[in-house]
Amino acid sequence: MAYSFFPGCSLDASAKSYRTSIDWTLDALGIEVTELSDWNCCGATSTHALHTPYVDAVPARNLALAEAEDRDILVACSACYHRLQRTHQALVEDPVLRERMESIIGQPLTPKRQVYNLLEILASDEILKQVQQRRTDSWKGVRVGCYYGCLAVRIPGAEGFDDTENPMSMDRIVEAAGAEAIDWPHKTRCCGASLSVTGPEYAERLCDQILEMAQRCHLDLLVTGCPFCQYNLDVVQWQRDSSQEDKSIPIVFITQFLGTALGASFKEMKFASNLAGVEALKRRMET
Amino acid sequence: MATEKRRETSTSLLRLVEDLSQQAVQRCYQCDKCATGCPMLEQMDFSTNQLFRLMEIGAEDEVLGANTAWLCASCYTCSVRCPNQIDIAQVMDVVRTIAYERGYASPLERFTGFHELFLDIIRRRGRINEVSLMARFNTNPLDLLSQSKLGWTMFRKGRLKWPSPGVKDRKSLKRIFESAADNKEDSHGL
Numbered sequence: 001m002a003y004s005f006f007p008g009c010s011l012d013a014s015a016k017s018y019r020t021s022i023d024w025t026l027d028a029l030g031i032e033v034t035e036l037s038d039w040n041c042c043g044a045t046s047t048h049a050l051h052t053p054y055v056d057a058v059p060a061r062n063l064a065l066a067e068a069e070d071r072d073i074l075v076a077c078s079a080c081y082h083r084l085q086r087t088h089q090a091l092v093e094d095p096v097l098r099e100r101m102e103s104i105i106g107q108p109l110t111p112k113r114q115v116y117n118l119l120e121i122l123a124s125d126e127i128l129k130q131v132q133q134r135r136t137d138s139w140k141g142v143r144v145g146c147y148y149g150c151l152a153v154r155i156p157g158a159e160g161f162d163d164t165e166n167p168m169s170m171d172r173i174v175e176a177a178g179a180e181a182i183d184w185p186h187k188t189r190c191c192g193a194s195l196s197v198t199g200p201e202y203a204e205r206l207c208d209q210i211l212e213m214a215q216r217c218h219l220d221l222l223v224t225g226c227p228f229c230q231y232n233l234d235v236v237q238w239q240r241d242s243s244q245e246d247k248s249i250p251i252v253f254i255t256q257f258l259g260t261a262l263g264a265s266f267k268e269m270k271f272a273s274n275l276a277g278v279e280a281l282k283r284r285m286e287t
Numbered sequence: 288m289a290t291e292k293r294r295e296t297s298t299s300l301l302r303l304v305e306d307l308s309q310q311a312v313q314r315c316y317q318c319d320k321c322a323t324g325c326p327m328l329e330q331m332d333f334s335t336n337q338l339f340r341l342m343e344i345g346a347e348d349e350v351l352g353a354n355t356a357w358l359c360a361s362c363y364t365c366s367v368r369c370p371n372q373i374d375i376a377q378v379m380d381v382v383r384t385i386a387y388e389r390g391y392a393s394p395l396e397r398f399t400g401f402h403e404l405f406l407d408i409i410r411r412r413g414r415i416n417e418v419s420l421m422a423r424f425n426t427n428p429l430d431l432l433s434q435s436k437l438g439w440t441m442f443r444k445g446r447l448k449w450p451s452p453g454v455k456d457r458k459s460l461k462r463i464f465e466s467a468a469d470n471k472e473d474s475h476g477l
């Protein structure tokens with residue numbers, strides 16, 4: 001099945017390595033995607049931070065584009081996924097809203113097309129089997145913490161593709177890729193990304209709690225599917241003084257991780273663009 | 288909605304919040320589950336459920352003057368846990384908006400400026416470019432200076448990108464922003 005891929009704004013810039021590793025990994029696994037043509041920003045925090053009337057209209061334009069392309073949408077960024085999925089659900093449940101949105105967008109919005117998260121596609125039985133059969137030993141013995149954050153798994157009032165309290169989709173991917181997925185308490189603890197510009201001291205405190213727990217659980221690295229979590233947890237560590245360098249925990253995109261397991265090189269997965277602890281990780285992988 | 292019958296006794300702020308958020312705040316039975324799991328609780332003047340109680344007794348000034356809604360990180364932990372299916376994070380969005388429109392200052396100085404700028408970029412270009420967002424936002428040169436070491440590192444690591452053309456169909460964006468703003472049911476109309 002081919003998907004319309006919704007990259008979102010970050011995958012083009014600060015999360016370029018996510019985009020590159022997604023393209024490589026999906027290609028390797030035979031998952032067909034085409035970029036949703038002329039997509040727009042999902043609205044992120046800003047359409048609801050001050051409760052604007054654009055909160056559904058802005059994502060709805062993308063849903064209409066996918067309807068026109070007659071394909072399901074595949075979203076990698078947790079924040080974009082959250083906004084698109086919420087609007088999709090609202091359109092399914094509320095015909096009045098749908099009518100209103102159709103008149104605002106000026107296009108039909110029969111929500112027959114689904115919105116999928118990258119994690120749920122990668123964690124399907126068929127893909128996991130393929131990964132198990134093809135993986136190298138790159139991550140053997142590595143203790144991985146799966147960090148899901150908030151927005152991929154917590155959509156109020158919706159069924160969701162994973163458990164809200166103890167999600168397992170990434171854990172399954174990590175295990176299939178030949179590493180050890182460690183059960184740890186802060187899988188879904190908020191990193192404060194939505195406050196990282198407007199109240200950085202608060203975001204930093206939340207990141208520190210997550211990173212401290214990762215230390216206490218002796219995790220070698222964290223994997224994530226969210227560009228904001230990646231950036232936030234990466235930058236906080238980079239800003240510490242260099243004496244803390246050996247305490248750094250690399251924050252790795254799930255597709256950088258999976259691509260490596262499937263034989264991609266560090267360079268192909270753009271690990272050099274990660275900030276914290278990547279040199280040590282590289283040395284470890286090379287020995 | 289289950290609150291319909293109790294509406295007459297409810298205070299005007301409570302009614303407004305319930306209407307705008309489409310959440311039945313009065314269903315809250317103070318189990319404290321939302322507060323216990325809130326990562327920002329320690330920093331908040333009142334917990335989310337305390338804010339609901341204050342709304343019920345009509346303590347409008349305390350509700351709107353509290354830092355609670357401004358510090359909410361929109362993590363949705365409370366919203367998915369509430370046994371009464373109140374989307375608490377959505378209520379926080381509405382309380383914050385009412386406070387803002389009634390002239391209560393945000394404890395986060397940069398909050399409204401940042402989100403307004405962000406929305407403006409979506410309205411005009413359809414996509415966010417992180418470089419131009421931060422360049423326009425950090426008008427204070429000292430801010431730029433403190434961020435420049437990080438900026439340089441990000442540049443070296445290939446994580447910055449110069450502005451791309453954005454969405455091609457600008458007309459459709461304009462239409463969305465204009466007609467959504469006109470739409471009484473969606474706009475908060477305060």
Ligand code: SF4
Pocket residue numbers: 314315316317318319320321322336368369370371372373375
């Ligand atoms: S979890 Fe729901 S019912 Fe319990 S205190 Fe919070 S808002 Fe009230």
Ligand code: SF4
Pocket residue numbers: 321324325326327328335358359360361362363364365366375376379
């Ligand atoms: S959504 Fe806001 S109020 Fe609810 S738990 Fe998260 S930070 Fe606290």
